[in-house]
Amino acid sequence: MTLKSSRWLTAAAFAVASMPLWAADAPAANVNPEVERGRYLATAGDCVACHTAPGGQSMAGGLALASPLGSIYSTNITPSKTHGIGNYSLQQFSDALRHGKRADGANLYPAMPYTAYAKTSDEDIAAMYAFFMQGVAAVDTAPAHQTALPFPFNIRLSMSAWNAMFHDAKPYQADASxxxxxxxxxxxxxxxxxxxxxxxxxxxxxxxxxxxxxxxxxxxxxxxxxxxxxxxxxxxxxxxxxxxxxxxxxxxxxxxxxxxxxxxxxxxxxxxxxxxxxxxxxxxxxxxxxxxxxxMKQAADSFGQARDDLDSIRGTELPRDFDAMTGAQIYDGYCASCHQAQGQGSDKDGLPALFHNTSLGHASSNNLVQVMLHGIQRVDADTVMPGFAHELTDKQITTLGNYLLTSYGNPAAKVTQDQVARLRSPEPEGGGKLLLLARLGMALGVIVVVAIAIWLLRRRARR
Ligand code: HEC
Ligand code: HEC
Ligand code: HEC
Known part of the structure; x- marks a missing residue:
């Protein structure tokens, strides 16, 4: 099937699929295939995830993306002519996605994933433009917060240097083979x-x-x-x-x-x-x-097996100091009701087994600690994995994590108390993807510092 015909199918299938996220605010439109195709592509790009503040209106911006330099806030990309992108031409919209440039020519921070979006075809960018202009409800207010990074990080021009070095703005080239x-x-x-x-x-x-x-x-x-x-x-x-x-x-x-x-x-x-x-x-x-x-010399889902540890600890007294509880005791108290006595879970109730499970098999234990602390947030899930940040101390999470890794998971992976303390602090709004930004922010910092150093050297040379 050619790409073109598959796109038509895609648009048709999408028109039928329900999308509650948009349905709430999209103006009741006579279905326009170009707009619907753009809606589908914007879903594939997950624009809404960053451009909507918690509890805020769809695409109206204001989500804080944490960076070590301060928060970067997403902007209003509804078609509002006063506060959104209603005055953007197709070319300007395309420049934002492909080159990370705002309509006024300023560089966007790479919190906006233009490095990937640049691969999008002109045709698909045009469809998304049609969707943003006609399929999104205009919100005529500015986000509650705007980005104001301290000097020198507010110099958006520094991103030009990074773009020149690393950004490939060419759309995707099909591989004919x-x-x-x-x-x-x-x-x-x-x-x-x-x-x-x-x-x-x-x-x-x-x-x-x-x-x-x-x-x-x-x-x-x-x-x-x-x-x-x-x-x-x-x-x-x-x-x-x-x-x-x-x-x-x-x-x-x-x-x-x-x-x-x-x-x-x-x-x-x-x-x-x-x-x-x-x-x-x-x-x-x-x-x-x-x-x-x-x-990673062994597949992440090949570690561990069912264990009978709980038989030996049940009926024994718990220590006064909860921090002195063993891993098996913590597991019995907080996890076994769902993941079962031997860690075997229950498939029919949507409760995963903890052995032969990729989440305990990776060399990095960060995701396991995150899940123990903060749980798993899923839209429309029947059974959820609760977070235990309020029930368990750093020491307990550390003991439990190491117990799980040695009994059910990758024994070479370790949990440390420092790691738990660091990951415990509430995630900034925008979650993990913005922790990535934190690292991009650091790169930006490096570039700014280099740029300033060059400028100072030049000035000295001129004297
Ligand atoms: C990972 C988070 C993230 C995602 C996903 C994302 N954006 Fe952004 N976007 C941002 C942030 C943050 C800014 C503001 C950056 C700044 O101020 O430098 C921004 C800015 C923009 C701008 C410039 C608007 C202006 O004038 O300020 C446009 C246009 C835009 N995004 C469109 C999109 C579209 C279309 C998508 C989906 C295909 C998308 N964004 C997905 C984070 C994101
Ligand atoms: C109320 C039931 C319940 C309790 C109590 C519970 N879990 Fe879970 N857990 C779940 C469910 C349900 C899932 C699957 C969630 C999903 O599919 O989104 C899950 C998933 C997990 C995962 C897999 C996460 C991933 O990224 O793949 C791990 C690890 C885990 N739980 C560990 C624990 C630990 C450790 C405890 C005790 C501190 C615990 N759970 C207590 C219900 C529970
Ligand atoms: C915003 C960041 C982000 C994006 C975008 C993303 N991923 Fe992931 N992905 C993650 C993280 C973090 C995990 C670990 C989740 C966990 O432990 O439950 C993950 C886990 C996975 C896993 C499970 C791997 C394993 O060994 O357990 C697969 C498969 C995967 N992603 C595929 C994809 C594909 C394919 C795409 C694009 C269509 C994608 N991801 C886009 C962050 C991302």
């Missing part, structure tokens, strides 16, 4: 669905390290695992059906459910994509060249 389905998957994964933004490791200056594409990204508080086709370091032993199910938010035996930033990506964006597009993404992802991670 590959089938259309593969190209469609690559187009979405590297472009609007921006898998690379989170899953590709970064260089010291925060550019994506393309040679190790999708081999795992550190988002600060979360770890986006290696999803290359490597059998033990990556997801080489996931079937295509596993991957499609995971991306559509369905439970996959042995693979932990998407948590944190991945849960957001699934709930707001990926699970609303057509089956056809998810299959295409899976085909492409499964073809990504294997990259080995030195610390």
């Amino acid at each position: 590959k089938p259309p389905q593969w190209n469609r998957g690559a187009y979405l994964s590297e472009g609007l669905a921006h898998c690379t933004t989170c899953h590709t490791p970064r260089t010291a200056l925060m550019a994506e390290d393309r040679k190790r594409g999708l081999s795992g990204g550190d988002l600060g508080g979360w770890y986006a695992p290696n999803i290359t086709s490597h059998a033990t370091s990556g997801i080489g032993n996931w079937s295509q059906a596993d991957l499609v199910a995971y991306l559509s938010g369905q439970p996959v035996p042995g693979k932990g459910p998407a948590a944190g930033p991945m849960a957001e990506a699934v709930d707001h964006s990926l699970k609303h994509l057509t089956r056809e597009d998810l299959e295409a993404i899976a085909v492409y992802i499964k073809s990504v060249p294997a990259v080995e991670s030195a610390d």
Whole structure:
């Protein structure tokens, strides 16, 4: 099937699918295929996740993205002529997505993932423009907060240097040696669905390290695992059906459910994509060249087994000092009611087993600690994983984490009390994806410092 005809199917399928996120505020429109196609593409790009403040109106901006330099706030991208992008021409809209440039020519901070969106075709950018102009309700108010980074980080021009060095603004070029389905998957994964933004490791200056594409990204508080086709370091032993199910938010035996930033990506964006597009993404992802991670010699979902530890501790007295509880005692008190006495969970109740589970098999324990502290927030889930930040101390989480890793997971991974203390502080609004921004912010800082150093040197040279 050609890309063009598949797009028509996509638009048609989307028009039928329900999208409560938009339905609430989209003006009742006579369905315009261009606008509907743009709506679908904007969902694939997950624009709403960043451009909507908690409890705020869709696309009206104001979400705070934490950076070490201060908060960066998303802006109002409704078609309001006074406070949004209502006066943007198609060219200006395209420049924002492809070059990270605002209508007034100023550089956007890379909190806006234009490095990935740049891959989007002109045709698809035009459809999104039609959607933003005609399918989104205008909100004539400014977000409650605007970005005001301290000098010198407020010099947006410093981003030009970074863009010149690292940003490739060329739209996706199809690889003629590959089938259309593969190209469609690559187009979405590297472009609007921006898998690379989170899953590709970064260089010291925060550019994506393309040679190790999708081999795992550190988002600060979360770890986006290696999803290359490597059998033990990556997801080489996931079937295509596993991957499609995971991306559509369905439970996959042995693979932990998407948590944190991945849960957001699934709930707001990926699970609303057509089956056809998810299959295409899976085909492409499964073809990504294997990259080995030195610390992952065994597949993440192959560790551990059922345990009988609780028999031996039940009936014994708990220590007065809760911090002195053993891992098995904490597990019995807080986890076993759902994940069961032997860690075996209960498939039919949507309770995952804790052994042979990717969430305990990675070399990084960050995601496990995050899940124990903050739980998993899912839109419309029947059973949820609660967070235990209020019930358990740093010491208890540390003891429990290490107990789980040695009994059920990757025994080489460790949890430390410092790590728990760091991850405990409430996540900034915008969650993990903005922790990535924190790192981008640092790169920006480096560039600004270098620019100032050069300027000072020049001045001295001139004297
Ligand atoms: C990861 C968060 C994130 C996502 C996802 C995101 N944006 Fe943004 N966007 C931002 C932030 C933050 C800004 C403001 C950046 C700044 O002030 O430098 C911004 C700015 C913009 C602007 C410039 C508006 C102006 O005049 O200030 C446009 C246009 C825009 N985004 C469109 C989009 C579209 C379309 C999508 C989806 C395809 C999208 N954004 C997805 C974070 C995001
Ligand atoms: C905003 C950042 C972000 C984006 C965008 C993102 N991911 Fe993820 N992804 C993560 C994080 C963080 C995890 C770990 C979640 C967990 O532990 O439950 C993850 C987990 C996964 C896993 C499970 C891996 C494992 O070993 O358990 C797969 C598969 C995956 N992502 C595929 C994708 C694909 C495909 C895309 C693009 C279509 C994508 N992700 C986009 C952050 C992201
Ligand atoms: C009220 C029931 C309940 C309790 C109590 C509970 N869990 Fe869970 N847990 C769940 C459910 C449900 C899921 C799957 C969530 C999903 O699919 O979104 C889950 C998922 C998990 C995951 C997988 C996360 C991932 O990223 O894949 C881990 C790890 C976990 N729980 C650990 C624990 C620990 C440790 C405790 C005790 C401190 C605990 N759970 C207590 C219900 C519970």
